[in-house]
Structures are given as structure tokens and as C-alpha cells.
Amino acid sequence: MSRIYLDHAATTPVRDAALEAFVSQAKRNGNASALHSAGRSVKFHVEDARDRLAATLDADPTEILFTAGGTESDNLALKGLYWANRPNDVILATGIEHPAVIETLEWLEARENATVVFVDVTEEGFVDVGAFKAALEEYAGRIAVATLMWANNEIGTIQPVEQIAELCQAAGVDFHVDAVQAFGSLPITFAPGMTTMALSGHKIGAPVGIGALLVRRDAKPVPVLHGGGQEREIRSGTIADALILAFAAAAVEATQNLSEESTRLAGLRDQLIHAIQEHIPTAKLQGPADPNYRLPTNVHFSFAGAEGDSLLFGLDMAGIESSTGSACNAGVSRPSHVILATGQNESAARSTQRFSLGHTTTQEDIDAVIAALPGIYRAAAEAGMAAEKSSIRTANSHR
Missing domain, CATH: 3.90.1150.10 (Aspartate Aminotransferase, domain 1)
Incomplete structure (x- = not known):
């Protein structure tokens, strides 16, 4: 049958273009952080992939940090921005966020004394923009980070994220966007007012194990992982070059x-x-x-x-x-x-x-x-x- x-x-089936890119790059030997010829060759291909992924989001390549997936990206953004902005303790969110966001906020509340404020949503899942603006005003001077998913993974609601980004920018508040479900389904960009944005490769036809966090160039989230500092000294770990090339190939095909x-x-x-x-x-x-x-x-x-x-x-x-x-x-x-x-x-x-x-x-x-x-x-x-x-x-x- x-x-x-x-x-x-x-998760969606791996695209042929992504699989071909992965296999081709996996046959090359070298660590992108090494200074010899093999390392420089891998680094060249990774940076080319970074450029191609950035172009699909109208972002600067330096704003893209590669991660292991959407969950890591959400954790790095929310924990990193919360720690970077302490002693501010308030986090604004909605109750319909993905578990990778909700459970990160619960952890920060339990372990790091965060105060999580959930803004109401309608029965159709739309954030109450007026209530979000009121919360920005009520907790002015205390907000460490605000977060909102671009599109809901369960009920499909597309949120007015660019409008919320403008409100956060006017209030001087860092704003994280979970765009895992939106990327590859909607025309999205890393718009003004957004501080960070999470993406996942396997949702658009790349293999599991690769994602990205877009980080505004003047933002500096506190690292969650420590080691080589390969990605702007914000995310450490050996560059997963074959997965990165597969991610870029999938992104280009999904958006073209x-x-x-x-x-x-x-x-x-x-x-x-x-x-x-x-x-x-x-x-x-x-x-x-x-x-x-x-x-x-x-x-x-x-x-x-x-x-x-x-x-x-x-x-x-x-x-x-x-x-x-x-x-x-x-x-x-x-x-x-x-x-x-x-x-x-x-x-x-x-x-x-x-x-x-x-x-x-x-x-x-x-x-x-x-x-x-x-x-x-x-x-x-x-x-x-x-x-x-x-x-x-x-x-x-x-x-």
C-alpha cells in the first residue's frame, strides 16, 4: 500500500538538490577552521552557502549563524538575549508558541528569575496587537526580550510580526522571531526591528541537524555553547559544512x-x-x-x-x-x-x-x-x- x-x-522529505549538495560536500575533507588548503576550501564553500541562504531572506551574510536546528536557535536567542539584557527580567510572549520557546521561557522563569508575561491571542490564534503594545508600555524599562512566532506550527495562523517588530524597535526592546514554519512557505525577510530569527533546515527539505539563527549585527546574545566561537563568537562547534550546503540548496529551491x-x-x-x-x-x-x-x-x-x-x-x-x-x-x-x-x-x-x-x-x-x-x-x-x-x-x- x-x-x-x-x-x-x-519534517518534509529531503530535496534532491539538498541531498546532492550534502553528498558532494561530504566527500571533501577538511575543517573550515583549519588554515591549510583543505580547510580553506571547505571554508569557501560554507561562506558561499551562507551568502546564498542570506539572499533568500534579504539578510546580510554576517547575520547568519549556523546551528543544529530550530530548537537550538530558539534557545540561543532567548537565553542569550535574556542574559545579555539583565537586570531586565521580563519576557513578553504568547501562549501559542512552539515548545522550544515555551519550555525555554519556563526554564528561564524557574532557574533565572525571569518574569514571563503572556499576551492574549484571539480564538483564531492572532496576537492582540493592542495588548502587546500595552505590555511594552506597562513593563517599559524591565523587558529583556519579546518573542513571537511568524506562523503557528499547529493551527497555521500568520502573525503580524513586522508590526510587532516596529513596536519593539520603537520601545527599544530586543525581539526574537521563530520563523521555522514560515520559511519556505511565506515570503519572509529579516526585517528592521527583529533582533534574532530562528530557522530549521529539515522543515524545508534539508537533512535533520542543521538550522540557523539570524542575529542583527549590533546584537550580542550571550553564548549557550562555549568552545571555538566559530559563529561570530556567539555559537561554538565545528562547522557542519555538508549540512550547511544542503540547507542552502534547499532554501534556494524552496524560495525560487x-x-x-x-x-x-x-x-x-x-x-x-x-x-x-x-x-x-x-x-x-x-x-x-x-x-x-x-x-x-x-x-x-x-x-x-x-x-x-x-x-x-x-x-x-x-x-x-x-x-x-x-x-x-x-x-x-x-x-x-x-x-x-x-x-x-x-x-x-x-x-x-x-x-x-x-x-x-x-x-x-x-x-x-x-x-x-x-x-x-x-x-x-x-x-x-x-x-x-x-x-x-x-x-x-x-x-
């Missing part, structure tokens, strides 16, 4: 036909959304109703009466690979923190299913999901109803 992969937000590919995927996304709404009227679309403010790759629903895990396993048995939310929380049965942060109840947060499209998604994939999902939902809902009745009987028997 051929399988249908609709979990591109977790971005408009056409986004239009193609948005069309497939909308077909799936409309079909689910038609065939399962009780399903609730999560995230923006307006498709212009939703990632072109994102379809996310809460399915009343069905556990998300039941839907996932039913789909998996039918050869369709989807997700209940962030892959970083996979294997842990708990409600979506994103749905809860939008003010919805635990039932909605436990009944979620995310279908995320990518560069390998076809019309046939979407047609197959549309054909299979209604029956899978009915089975999951019936199982949920039976489990609820059994629970009630058990509770009554113990009275």
Missing part, C-alpha cells in the same frame, strides 16, 4: 518558485478544508477562517467526540500520515496547548488533527484523504462514545 504523507510541518508553489498548495489546502466541512459538519476549523492569514500548507480541525489519537491511528491504518499537533510533543497524550491558549476547552484541544502539506503533496493525496476521513471519523467517534459510556458505568458501580 502506497502511503500518503501529510505531516510536512513535522515560492509564489507558484504556495498557490498550488493553498488550492489543495482549501479543497481539503471545504470537503471536511461538507462531509463532517461538526468538525471545527482551527486557526484563521480567512485563507490569506493561514499557512498555505496548513489544515487543522477539532473533531467533536473523537480523540485525536484515535483519528491519527485510524488514518495511519488507512495509509495516511497526519498529526495531532506539534511533533515535539509526539507520544505524549495531552491536550494542545495552542488550542487551550486560544480560550477553547480541553475537549476541543484533545480532538485535533493536523494535515500539513508540502512539496511532495499531490491532488491524489488530497482526494484519498477526502474519501477516507469521514468513515475514520465515524469509527473514532463511536469508539469515543463507547468509552464514555463505559466510564460512566464504572463510576456508577463505585457509588
Whole structure:
């Protein structure tokens, strides 16, 4: 049975161009920090890749620091800027951020006496810009860093990050942007007012293990890793040259036909959304109703009466690979923190299913999901109803 992969937000298949770049560079010997000919050759190829990646983001190459991925980039930015700006102790964020951000903030709160202030979001997941501005004013003189993801990894909401960047710049506050889900799906740039921005290679078709943190040239986050100081003395570690070249190749390919590919995927996304709404009227679309403010790759629903895990396993048995939310929380049965942060109840947060499209998604994939999902939902809902009745009987028997 051929399988249908609709979990591109977790990771997407490696692009041929990225794989070819990786293999070609991996055959070269040399450490980019070495001064001999082999080292200088590797360094040349790394800097060329840095230039090409920077060009896709309208950034200066010196602003790009290579990391092991989005999680490291978020940690380095948030911890580094918090430490750099102490004694300021306040961090502004929202409750819908990725676990790599949320758990870093919780660590800073528990271990470094940070005061984390969560700004409200709407039910569709948009940050309340007025509330964000009010928080900047209320905590003026105390804010170490503010952070906001460009696009939500679960419900696909595209945030007004450039507007928030302007507010932070006017307030003199360092601003970190998690752009892991946005890069390769939206036309993004390292805009004025942004201090740092996190990227991940495997979300756009590079191998796992490479990412980047863009750091404004006048910013100096305190390092989290110490050693050789290879990346502007902010990030240490031997240069992963083959992964870096693969990342650059994937970035160039993902962005060179971005408009056409986004239009193609948005069309497939909308077909799936409309079909689910038609065939399962009780399903609730999560995230923006307006498709212009939703990632072109994102379809996310809460399915009343069905556990998300039941839907996932039913789909998996039918050869369709989807997700209940962030892959970083996979294997842990708990409600979506994103749905809860939008003010919805635990039932909605436990009944979620995310279908995320990518560069390998076809019309046939979407047609197959549309054909299979209604029956899978009915089975999951019936199982949920039976489990609820059994629970009630058990509770009554113990009275």
C-alpha cells in the first residue's frame, strides 16, 4: 500500500538538490577552521552557502549563524538575549508558541528569575496587537526580550510580526522571531526591528541537524555553547559544512518558485478544508477562517467526540500520515496547548488533527484523504462514545 504523507510541518522529505549538495560536500575533507588548503576550501564553500541562504531572506551574510536546528536557535536567542539584557527580567510572549520557546521561557522563569508575561491571542490564534503594545508600555524599562512566532506550527495562523517588530524597535526592546514554519512557505525577510530569527533546515527539505539563527549585527546574545566561537563568537562547534550546503540548496529551491508553489498548495489546502466541512459538519476549523492569514500548507480541525489519537491511528491504518499537533510533543497524550491558549476547552484541544502539506503533496493525496476521513471519523467517534459510556458505568458501580 502506497502511503500518503501529510505531516510536512513535522519534517518534509529531503530535496534532491539538498541531498546532492550534502553528498558532494561530504566527500571533501577538511575543517573550515583549519588554515591549510583543505580547510580553506571547505571554508569557501560554507561562506558561499551562507551568502546564498542570506539572499533568500534579504539578510546580510554576517547575520547568519549556523546551528543544529530550530530548537537550538530558539534557545540561543532567548537565553542569550535574556542574559545579555539583565537586570531586565521580563519576557513578553504568547501562549501559542512552539515548545522550544515555551519550555525555554519556563526554564528561564524557574532557574533565572525571569518574569514571563503572556499576551492574549484571539480564538483564531492572532496576537492582540493592542495588548502587546500595552505590555511594552506597562513593563517599559524591565523587558529583556519579546518573542513571537511568524506562523503557528499547529493551527497555521500568520502573525503580524513586522508590526510587532516596529513596536519593539520603537520601545527599544530586543525581539526574537521563530520563523521555522514560515520559511519556505511565506515570503519572509529579516526585517528592521527583529533582533534574532530562528530557522530549521529539515522543515524545508534539508537533512535533520542543521538550522540557523539570524542575529542583527549590533546584537550580542550571550553564548549557550562555549568552545571555538566559530559563529561570530556567539555559537561554538565545528562547522557542519555538508549540512550547511544542503540547507542552502534547499532554501534556494524552496524560495525560487515560492509564489507558484504556495498557490498550488493553498488550492489543495482549501479543497481539503471545504470537503471536511461538507462531509463532517461538526468538525471545527482551527486557526484563521480567512485563507490569506493561514499557512498555505496548513489544515487543522477539532473533531467533536473523537480523540485525536484515535483519528491519527485510524488514518495511519488507512495509509495516511497526519498529526495531532506539534511533533515535539509526539507520544505524549495531552491536550494542545495552542488550542487551550486560544480560550477553547480541553475537549476541543484533545480532538485535533493536523494535515500539513508540502512539496511532495499531490491532488491524489488530497482526494484519498477526502474519501477516507469521514468513515475514520465515524469509527473514532463511536469508539469515543463507547468509552464514555463505559466510564460512566464504572463510576456508577463505585457509588
